[in-house]
Amino acid sequence: MMTLIGGGLLCIGACVVLSGAVGLLRLPDFFCRLHGAGVIDTLGAGLVILAMLFLSGSIIIAFKVVMIGVLLFILSPVTSHALARAALQSGLTVRADRTENRQTTGRD
Amino acid sequence: MPNIGLINTVADIGLLAMLAATAVLMMRSQSPLTITILSGIYSLIMCTLFVVLDAVDVAFTEAAVGVGIASILILCVIKHKDEPNLQSAWPSGLSICLGLGVGVLAVLGTADMAMYGDPLAPVHQHLAPRFLGQSPQETGIPNVVTSVLASYRGYDTLGEVVVIFTAGIAVLLLLAGETRADGSGQHKVLTFPAGHSELIANPVLKMVLSRIIPIVILFALYVQFHGDYGPGGGFQAGVIFGAGLITYGLLCGPGKLPGLISEKGVITGMALGVLLYGAVGVSALICGGDFLDYSVLSDSQTAGQHLGIFLIELGVGMTVASTMVSLFISFNRDWG
Amino acid sequence: MISFYFLSIVVLLLAGLCSLIRAGIGPTWFDRMLAANTFTTQSVLLIAVYFFATGHPEYIDIVLLYALLNYVGTLALVNYFNRRPGCGSTDQR
Numbered sequence: 153m154m155t156l157i158g159g160g161l162l163c164i165g166a167c168v169v170l171s172g173a174v175g176l177l178r179l180p181d182f183f184c185r186l187h188g189a190g191v192i193d194t195l196g197a198g199l200v201i202l203a204m205l206f207l208s209g210s211i212i213i214a215f216k217v218v219m220i221g222v223l224l225f226i227l228s229p230v231t232s233h234a235l236a237r238a239a240l241q242s243g244l245t246v247r248a249d250r251t252e253n254r255q256t257t258g259r260d
Numbered sequence: 261m262p263n264i265g266l267i268n269t270v271a272d273i274g275l276l277a278m279l280a281a282t283a284v285l286m287m288r289s290q291s292p293l294t295i296t297i298l299s300g301i302y303s304l305i306m307c308t309l310f311v312v313l314d315a316v317d318v319a320f321t322e323a324a325v326g327v328g329i330a331s332i333l334i335l336c337v338i339k340h341k342d343e344p345n346l347q348s349a350w351p352s353g354l355s356i357c358l359g360l361g362v363g364v365l366a367v368l369g370t371a372d373m374a375m376y377g378d379p380l381a382p383v384h385q386h387l388a389p390r391f392l393g394q395s396p397q398e399t400g401i402p403n404v405v406t407s408v409l410a411s412y413r414g415y416d417t418l419g420e421v422v423v424i425f426t427a428g429i430a431v432l433l434l435l436a437g438e439t440r441a442d443g444s445g446q447h448k449v450l451t452f453p454a455g456h457s458e459l460i461a462n463p464v465l466k467m468v469l470s471r472i473i474p475i476v477i478l479f480a481l482y483v484q485f486h487g488d489y490g491p492g493g494g495f496q497a498g499v500i501f502g503a504g505l506i507t508y509g510l511l512c513g514p515g516k517l518p519g520l521i522s523e524k525g526v527i528t529g530m531a532l533g534v535l536l537y538g539a540v541g542v543s544a545l546i547c548g549g550d551f552l553d554y555s556v557l558s559d560s561q562t563a564g565q566h567l568g569i570f571l572i573e574l575g576v577g578m579t580v581a582s583t584m585v586s587l588f589i590s591f592n593r594d595w596g
Numbered sequence: 597m598i599s600f601y602f603l604s605i606v607v608l609l610l611a612g613l614c615s616l617i618r619a620g621i622g623p624t625w626f627d628r629m630l631a632a633n634t635f636t637t638q639s640v641l642l643i644a645v646y647f648f649a650t651g652h653p654e655y656i657d658i659v660l661l662y663a664l665l666n667y668v669g670t671l672a673l674v675n676y677f678n679r680r681p682g683c684g685s686t687d688q689r
Contacts, residue, residue: 158600158611159600159601160600162600162601162604162645163600163604163607163629163650165604165641166603166604166605166611166641166645167607167608167609167688169607169608169611169637169638169641170607170608170611170614172614172634173610173611173615173634173638174614175612176614176615176618176630176631176634177614177615177617177618182626182627182630183632185618185627186630187632188634189630190636191633192638193637194613194632197637197640198616198635200604200641200644200645201644204644204645204648204653207648207653208648208652208653213653213654213656216656216657216660217656219645219660219663220640220656220659220660220663221643223475223663223664224637224640224663225661226468226472227468227472227663227664227666227667228633228637228666229467230464230465230469230667231633231666231667231670231671232630233464233648233675234459234462234464234465234670234671235626235628235629235633235670235673235674236675237462237674238626238673238677238678239618239624239626241675241677241678242626242653243605244624244626257626263599263601263602264649264650266602266662267601267602267605267646267649267650269604270605270606270609271605271646274609274612274613275609278609278613278616281616281620282616285619285620291625293673294622294625294678296673297619297625297628297629297669297673298628298632298633300632300636300669301616301632301635304635304636304639305639307639307642307658308610308639308642308643308646309662311644311646311647311658316652316655316658319643319658320657320658320661323658323661323662324661324665326618327636327661327662327665327666327669328665328668329668331668331669331672331673332668332672333671335672335675335676336675338676339676357651380678385601413646451688459671459674459675459678469667469671470646471666472667475664476664476665479660479661479664483657490654490655490657491655491657491658492657496661500661500665503665503668506668507667507668507671510672510675511671511672561624571642573602
């Protein structure tokens with residue numbers, strides 16, 4: 153039963169991660185793409201880690217999995233926040249017109 | 261588990277394809293920043309490949325170095341050098357021919373190698389059974405990688421530590437000698453930038469990272485002392501410890517780091533680690549054994565091995581952590 | 597049971613490919629950095645799932661290390677942009 157729940161959650165989580173990655177690829181500008189990354193960092197990672205919690209046999213591995221979940225949940229949004237702030241401060245603008253995606257700032 | 265072979269095959273193909281794609285992207289890119297970011301991805305793919313190849317200790321080292329220190333040091337170098345753009349995008353014809361030739365020779369060289377996992381390969385005939393069969397009795401340490409690295413091949417590891425120490429000293433000497441003439445013809449020496457870093461002004465970063473740094477340091481100590489039983493050891497722990505201190509430097513400004521640990525102390529730590537390693541070897545000589553033969557250090561053989569491996573891993577960790585921190589400190593001086 | 601693992605590993609590899617493409621085409625440094633960040637999370641999950649699939653969950657320390665130190669690269673890059681205000685706003689090709 154535990155493995156069934158774990159396996160199901162694992163597949164759902166992996167699919168959520170894939171949908172976030174497709175969002176990262178397809179969305180028009182940086183600030184939109186942050187949404188895709190957010191889906192991966194929170195819901196996708198959370199589901200996969202919950203699945204691993206069901207699949208872990210021993211208490212020490214379950215503890216480490218919980219630690220990984222807590223760290224990802226705290227640190228990923230913080231890094232995304234720092235990145236978005238740096239992008240905003242360096243002159244990358246949010247565009248309301250989504251079809252027009254010609255960014256000139258921050259290009260390399 | 262019948263499907264592991266299939267998982268391995270699919271993971272191998274997918275990861276190697278992504279690795280090649282990343283390498284081509286890095287080659288085509290013109291901006292050092294882009295190359296830095298892509299090299300982080302390259303290191304991640306390599307780490308996953310090492311995991312698939314069952315080399316957990318190597319993967320752990322790749323993870324620690326790739327995510328903890330590599331991008332910081334590359335960014336320090338880019339920042340130190342004023343001009344952030346590369347000129348030529350595509351290599352010339354001669355270098356392409358040279359690279360292709362060396363590549364073809366390397367591929368030809370693999371023809372004589374044993375197949376991956378071949379039980380009849382020479383390495384599986386005499387060395388591997390010896391280490392796998394007898395190292396737990398001889399050293400009393402469950403992780404064979406640690407006992408091979410620290411005990412059977414102690415010379416090798418001593419050499420590696422000396423290499424890290426020498427490289428660190430060389431970079432410090434190069435940076436210490438730099439002066440630049442200002443408008444009046446006076447030479448100026450590098451000093452730390454005044455004031456705080458902008459990152460500490462961000463309350464989110466200050467709140468979260470100041471609480472993460474102790475956890476990073478704690479995890480480094482766990483890796484240091486748990487290396488006998490799981491993946492990890494002195495090298496990885498040193499890098500993680502250094503990354504924790506460098507986080508403090510990034511957060512509060514590099515000029516605040518010498519207030520936490522004195523710069524002279526860090527450089528002393530570099531030398532002390534190597535000295536500790538060498539002293540363990542010499543004390544084995546004094547106790548009547550061979551150089552770096554830890555068995556004579558204590559009453560029983562396994563207790564001696566435990567003591568010796570503990571001490572040299574400590575020395576390795578000290579040298580690696582101090583080298584990382586002192587490199588970070590000396591790269592982040594500004595022209596005063 | 598194993599096929600759950602197989603399916604999720606294949607899906608995670610595809611997700612990694614999407615992030616890699618975004619890191620390759622940019623167009624800004626921030627896009628690349630975001631893609632690299634996402635790629636780290638995906639590799640973390642991939643390595644963890646692989647350990648569970650092969651029955652060695654005790655090696656999960658590697659995943660813990662990645663989860664703990666993931667922020668360092670981004671922090672270094674953000675610090676880089678803070679110290680050079682003009683860097684992000686010029687069109688450097």
